[in-house]
Amino acid sequence: MRLSDRARDLPESGIRKFFELAEARDDVISLGVGEPDFSAPWAARTAAIDSLERGKTSYTSNRGMAELRERIATHHERYDQTYDPAEEVLVTTGASEAVDLAFRALVDPGDTVAVHEPTYISYGPGIELAGGEQLTVPTRPEDDFALTRESLEAAGAAEADLLVCCYPNNPTGATMTEEEYAEVAAFCRDNDLRVIADEIYSALTYGADHASIATQPGMRERTVVVNGFSKAYAMTGLRLGYALGPMDAIDAMNRIHQYTMLSAPTTPQYAAIEALDRCDDEVAEMVDEYNRRRRLVVSRFNEMGLDTFEPGGAFYAFPDCGGDDEVFAEELLEAQGVAVVPGSVFGEGGEGHLRVSYATSMRELKEATDRIATFVENR
Amino acid sequence: MDAEREVLDVLARNAREDIDDIAAQTGLDADAVADAIDELEVNNVVHGYQAVVDWDRVDEGKIRAIVEINVELDRETGYEQVADRIAKFPAVDALHLVSGDYDFAVEVLGETMQDVSRFISEQVAPMPEVTQTVTHYIMETYKDGGIRFEDGDDDDRLSVSP
Numbered sequence: 243m244r245l246s247d248r249a250r251d252l253p254e255s256g257i258r259k260f261f262e263l264a265e266a267r268d269d270v271i272s273l274g275v276g277e278p279d280f281s282a283p284w285a286a287r288t289a290a291i292d293s294l295e296r297g298k299t300s301y302t303s304n305r306g307m308a309e310l311r312e313r314i315a316t317h318h319e320r321y322d323q324t325y326d327p328a329e330e331v332l333v334t335t336g337a338s339e340a341v342d343l344a345f346r347a348l349v350d351p352g353d354t355v356a357v358h359e360p361t362y363i364s365y366g367p368g369i370e371l372a373g374g375e376q377l378t379v380p381t382r383p384e385d386d387f388a389l390t391r392e393s394l395e396a397a398g399a400a401e402a403d404l405l406v407c408c409y410p411n412n413p414t415g416a417t418m419t420e421e422e423y424a425e426v427a428a429f430c431r432d433n434d435l436r437v438i439a440d441e442i443y444s445a446l447t448y449g450a451d452h453a454s455i456a457t458q459p460g461m462r463e464r465t466v467v468v469n470g471f472s473k474a475y476a477m478t479g480l481r482l483g484y485a486l487g488p489m490d491a492i493d494a495m496n497r498i499h500q501y502t503m504l505s506a507p508t509t510p511q512y513a514a515i516e517a518l519d520r521c522d523d524e525v526a527e528m529v530d531e532y533n534r535r536r537r538l539v540v541s542r543f544n545e546m547g548l549d550t551f552e553p554g555g556a557f558y559a560f561p562d563c564g565g566d567d568e569v570f571a572e573e574l575l576e577a578q579g580v581a582v583v584p585g586s587v588f589g590e591g592g593e594g595h596l597r598v599s600y601a602t603s604m605r606e607l608k609e610a611t612d613r614i615a616t617f618v619e620n621r
Numbered sequence: 622m623d624a625e626r627e628v629l630d631v632l633a634r635n636a637r638e639d640i641d642d643i644a645a646q647t648g649l650d651a652d653a654v655a656d657a658i659d660e661l662e663v664n665n666v667v668h669g670y671q672a673v674v675d676w677d678r679v680d681e682g683k684i685r686a687i688v689e690i691n692v693e694l695d696r697e698t699g700y701e702q703v704a705d706r707i708a709k710f711p712a713v714d715a716l717h718l719v720s721g722d723y724d725f726a727v728e729v730l731g732e733t734m735q736d737v738s739r740f741i742s743e744q745v746a747p748m749p750e751v752t753q754t755v756t757h758y759i760m761e762t763y764k765d766g767g768i769r770f771e772d773g774d775d776d777d778r779l780s781v782s783p
Contacts, residue, residue, distance in 0.1 A: 261781040274781035363783050412783075534631065534646035541645040581781055604635070608642070 256587035278476035289516035306333020337470035337483030345372040347494040360592030380591035387416035410443035413597035415553025427458035445474030480510035578613040673766035
């Protein structure tokens with residue numbers, strides 16, 4: 243069939259190659275997984291089952307169930323984010339849909355969208371599908387991959403129309419402090435940049451509370467915050483996310499959403515209500531466990547001589563492998579059966595690094611890091 | 622969180638973690654971990670370390686029963702004294718004073734059902750304070766020590782994902 247140029251020109255994700263290499267073997271310990279190893283809290287799952295038993299299989303309101311939007315708004319008060327559940331919250335099919343809607347609602351053909359890299363792989367294609375052009379802003383190991391005013395300036399982001407900000411970051415695990423955001427926010431205000439803040443990992447921070455660019459002075463009205471249930475509540479497959487933002491932006495996103503999605507799936511909305519009502523303790527336990535794994539993994543990589551900065555969030559460590567990351571990852575898989583994702587898959591600035599997911603049991607993490615240490619020694 | 626609590630959280634999940642791994646997971650140094658473990662043991666916060674065993678999978682495994690015991694106290698004899706006497710039997714694996722319809726919940730471990738029955742009827746029931754016992758043999762264990770007893774936990778996630 244003849245395909246649209248748009249579809250044909252869309253590049254294949256670099257992660258696909260490693261997926262295929264890893265799938266070809268059955269003895270692999272994978273540190274390449276971008277989702278929790280926990281299942282959704284049982285209380286949330288039973289709420290979903292219960293809703294099905296009661297026959298709750300119709301559409302919900304376009305914006306999502308009112309009870310859910312109210313709870314989302316209340317939940318976000320913990321980050322000092324205040325949004326009106328009636329007009330400033332939109333429930334979406336995964337945070338991915340919210341990101342896509344934000345691009346479609348905020349980007350005109352020819353607009354420039356600044357994206358810091360290395361980062362999650364969906365923004366570039368999303369921008370392209372919306373007719374925009376990506377401007378890459380490399381973040382640097384010496385800044386622990388935080389976004390700085392200098393890197394924005396050096397990349398020419400002053401000319402951009404929009405900035406995508408993803409912290410805690412996939413793949414680096416980097417977080418931003420209030421102070422670091424203050425200078426980025428000033429840059430955005432000075433240059434009239436709007437922001438899409440993908441904060442899907444906000445619940446998974448270690449030591450310091452999550453900070454958001456949206457709560458910086460003058461930023462609320464120019465920022466769409468994207469979040470969801472996938473990472474915090476281990477609900478990736480239930481596909482439920484949401485956007486928070488000023489009324490005009492959420493309204494525009496909802497207009498697209500009502501034609502393309504109609505409403506987010508109903509069953510996970512019931513699970514999400516229960517998750518917000520009752521599952522804080524379970525999230526806290528998951529965070530404690532991730533934190534123990536994080537410390538173990540970071541100290542083991544540093545011990546084996548692969549420089550690793552202390553990631554403040556998400557469930558990734560980003561060791562410097564001291565050379566070509568693709569070659570390292572391929573040889574490691576070949577020699578020791580451990581899968582990691584080369585940092586360059588996540589864009590400029592990721593070269594020479596590996597994304598190591600610690601969303602895997604402690605036992606497997608120990609075995610995998612032992613194997614990597616053997617690999618490094620023999621290299 | 623203080624050091625002892627962090628170490629305790631790790632041990633409560635996996636008592637076989639070695640000191641270096643606990644140090645790595647908590648961010649403490651190895652000496653601090655060793656000190657914390659000593660403190661926990663000396664202060665009787667940690668009484669011991671045991672495996673969580675599914676006895677049904679062991680040849681010549683063990684029989685487990687939960688026994689409800691009602692007692693009658695008098696001026697000289699309180700719960701403590703009765704508990705002390707019941708706890709001395711090696712067959713008693715766990716002993717709790719509980720609220721509700723009966724006084725003590727006792728977990729008894731034996732080689733056979735007859736062993737357990739004999740132990741209750743010959744050793745526990747005749748105690749002067751004991752007025753009633755009800756024995757529940759455990760037919761099947763689904764979860765113990767916070768661990769679900771089942772065959773392997775299949776990880777059906779994609780091996781590499783963004």
